[in-house]
Amino acid sequence: MTADEQGYGVDNLPSAQVEQYQADNEECMRETGADQIEPPTLTDERLAEFYSHEEETADCLRARGHEIPQLPSLQTFADGYRQGNPWSAYAFIETSVSEDEWNVLIQACPQL
Structure with a gap:
C-alpha cells in the first residue's frame, strides 16, 4: 500500500496479501x-x-506530451459514471510512467 497527500493506493500490494487486505x-x-x-x-449539473x-485534465496531460483521446459526449460520459464506469483521462497514461513522473502529473493536472 502507498499513501501520500493524494490518498492511498493498493496497486503494489503483493498478490498473497490481497485477500487478507480485502x-x-x-x-x-x-x-x-x-x-x-x-x-x-x-x-446532471454535477456530472457536467x-x-x-x-476536459481540463485531458488538455493538461496532452500539453505534457501524453496521448489522451477526446472525451466521449457528455451523455456517454454521464451514463458511464452512473453505471460505475467513469471516463478518466488518467486511464490513458502509460504504466511505464515512473512514480516521480506520476507525482509531477498529479500536481500539474489534478484528478477529481
Missing part, C-alpha cells in the same frame, strides 16, 4: 459504519462539472 477492509467498513454511507446523488474537469 477482508480487513470490509471488516473496517462494517465496524465504522462506512459501508452504510450512501454516495451523493449524481445530478466532472466532465468539464476531465
Whole structure:
C-alpha cells in the first residue's frame, strides 16, 4: 500500500496479501459504519462539472506530451459514471510512467 497527500493506493500490494487486505477492509467498513454511507446523488449539473474537469485534465496531460483521446459526449460520459464506469483521462497514461513522473502529473493536472 502507498499513501501520500493524494490518498492511498493498493496497486503494489503483493498478490498473497490481497485477500487478507480485502477482508480487513470490509471488516473496517462494517465496524465504522462506512459501508452504510450512501454516495451523493449524481445530478446532471454535477456530472457536467466532472466532465468539464476531465476536459481540463485531458488538455493538461496532452500539453505534457501524453496521448489522451477526446472525451466521449457528455451523455456517454454521464451514463458511464452512473453505471460505475467513469471516463478518466488518467486511464490513458502509460504504466511505464515512473512514480516521480506520476507525482509531477498529479500536481500539474489534478484528478477529481
